[in-house]
Amino acid sequence: MSQSSPFFNRWLSRIGPDQVLTILTDLLDAGAVFAVDAGGKVLFWSKGAEKLFGLTAEAVLGKPCAETLGCEEGQDPCGLAELGSIKAQIVNPKRANGERVTCYRTARAFFDANGEFAGALEFLRPQAASETALGIRENSESFHGILTRDPIMLEAIKIIRNVAETEATVLIRGESGTGKELVARALHQESPRHQRPFLAINCAALSPSLLESELFGHVKGAFTGALRQHDGLFQRAHGGTLFLDEVAELPLELQAKLLRVLQEQSFTPVGGDAILNVDVRIIAATHRSLREETKAGRFREDLMYRLRVVPVFLPPLRERRLDVNLLLWHSIGLHNLHGRRHVDSIAPDAMRRLLDYSWPGNVRELINVVEYAFAVGRGNELSLDDLPPEFREVKPAAIPETQAAAGHKTFRGEADLIREALQITGGNLEAAASYAGMSRATFWRKRKKYNIDPVADFSGADG
Ligand SMILES: Nc1ncnc2c1ncn2[C@@H]1O[C@H](COP(=O)(O)OP(=O)(O)OP(=O)(O)O)[C@@H](O)[C@H]1O
Incomplete structure (x- = not known):
């Protein structure tokens, strides 16, 4: 369907296409718009182009565009006659002061009735510092908010991508602040459980009794102050993922209870006697070596093997x-x-x-x-x-x-x-x-x- 009304051409010739193009490109003040003929000579140079490159239209019109923008870095300065259109290509044109500016180049070629290249219209938008930081050009990666260019981190992301589909228990090891929770959330988001809850708990932050009641819930009257029944995280995370941060700090008696959930997908709330069945994927994290903790007798060996089915290491910054x-x-x-x-x-x-x-x-x-x-x-x-x-x-x-x-x-x-x-x-x-x-x-x-x-x-x- 045409983008213009049948009256547009008449209106255009009354106002003057030149003026319409100038005003239109003024509206796009975020970048430079210019037109070139079949030989690459500049026919139109917008105010945005003047501002971005520090070159007036007067100085540029009729000059070869490749020369004007200093396209000498081995990049194809045009390529449009062959490609027809270019979208978001990264280029580094030169300003009047000699500095280069990284831009996204979007361009469209025109062809005449004989199919001959007849020039092009180009739009160059300067890249913002934050876009460079996001690594849009370099071999960095942003995966569910995890930004990295580090090979070991990229490897960790690869593992997460691969195991997300499965039900395997993942153990993330890394110092505080290395992104363990971010990675756990990414894994959940990538998994088939992503529409169910993702709940997290720091096992080092609560006393053993509070931790037990937080994880497994309690029945009314289970202990002084248990005025009503409380659903634990395992119940609330049913169908989803439970992230156990600082799992090495889990007291030995709770380790036994956690092992049972992992083996049998069932548990008993504090003070209760009914067995509840749950379907929860566990992702655990620790800054310690679970092997060392096991050797020291602070962590159950059988639980360690259950948790570290897929170990993922996040290196310190x-x-x-x-x-x-x-x-x-x-x-x-x-x-x-x-x-x-x-x-x-x-x-x-x-x-x-x-x-x-x-x-x-x-x-x-x-x-x-x-x-x-x-x-x-x-x-x-x-x-x-x-x-x-x-x-x-x-x-x-x-x-x-x-x-x-x-x-x-x-x-x-x-x-x-x-x-x-x-x-x-x-x-x-x-x-x-x-x-x-x-x-x-x-x-x-x-x-x-x-x-x-x-x-x-x-x-x-x-x-
Ligand atoms: N690679 C990354 N890219 C972007 N943001 C990150 C990255 N890694 C961590 N962060 C951010 O750093 C902060 C700490 O991350 P997170 O809470 O996941 O770390 P942690 O290892 O779980 O820490 P702790 O063990 O202390 O709980 C968060 O704001 C998180 O969004």
């Missing part, structure tokens, strides 16, 4: 340096959307401290650090002064031993940060600049200053 960068920018992007401050760069000394930090509270701590920076700091650059005191006090020489043991380099300065960024990204300048918290132009300048050659030294590095 200090061992996932690519994720520090990714999660920082993701968190910054969220604050940029809602706060009064807009951060688009991180000062190199601040970035160095963030990357060198041992993150004992893992991702939860990182989120809080960004919140702190937005609460106390001002301006577009996140500086060292915006970070909590522990970041400002730590000298590179005083980096915790755990990190040194984990094989982390300590930085001596900006040059080291640039080298590390190139090393870890295999010489990809765009990704390396993002890793170092610098704009591409600044990264380029500093790389030159320290005479670091990305091609000779780092391309093909396995990062």
Whole structure:
């Protein structure tokens, strides 16, 4: 069906197609719109294009578009004659000041009555920092809110995807704040049980008697104060998933009761004598080694085997340096959307401290650090002064031993940060600049200053 009324063409010629196109593209002020002829010469250049590239229409009209936008990075500058249309292609056109800007390119070619390429209309929308952080271009992954570029985390996600379909019990091991609950929720969401409840309990947070009544419920009069019957989590999670966080802290007497539910899908509420049957999938998590706990006699061996049918390990954040960068920018992007401050760069000394930090509270701590920076700091650059005191006090020489043991380099300065960024990204300048918290132009300048050659030294590095 046509998108316009039969009167549109008449109206268009009365107003003037040129004026209509100009006004229309003004309405799209989030990016640049331009038209080219069959030879790639610019025929139309919107106000948004002037703003984005710092080039007036007067300076650009009639010039080859590839030259105007500095398409020299081995990318096909056009490709439209063959493809006909392009959607959300990532390109890096050049601004008047020489800086490159990452954009999404959407374009449509026109063909004349003989099928000959007759030019095209293009729309370039600059990519937001938060989109880069979300890893839309790089090989990162967002899976039910879990952001990562770390190979071990990606492997964990793969396992979760595969076991979600099954009924297997999963044991997630990781330090506090590494995302164990997030992963458990993802597993539930991916499973056939996703329309039934997902309930969670921290086994370390309650006294043994309260924990028992929370898990299994109690009948009226079961103990002093049990004024009415209470349905436990196992009953309420029927058909769904129960997440037992810090399962290693479960008292031995409750371990026996949990084992029975796992083996027989049945239990008796506190003070009751009727056996209740339930269908609940268990996902357990711990920061301890259950094997060690078993050896020490604190955890039942039979229960350990029941729980760790599929073990999943989440590494601490200090061992996932690519994720520090990714999660920082993701968190910054969220604050940029809602706060009064807009951060688009991180000062190199601040970035160095963030990357060198041992993150004992893992991702939860990182989120809080960004919140702190937005609460106390001002301006577009996140500086060292915006970070909590522990970041400002730590000298590179005083980096915790755990990190040194984990094989982390300590930085001596900006040059080291640039080298590390190139090393870890295999010489990809765009990704390396993002890793170092610098704009591409600044990264380029500093790389030159320290005479670091990305091609000779780092391309093909396995990062
Ligand atoms: N990879 C990730 N991507 C995005 N957000 C994450 C990631 N990992 C953790 N988070 C966020 O960090 C916070 C802590 O995560 P979560 O509660 O899942 O950790 P945990 O290991 O269960 O912690 P604890 O053992 O202390 O309960 C949450 O806000 C969570 O959304």
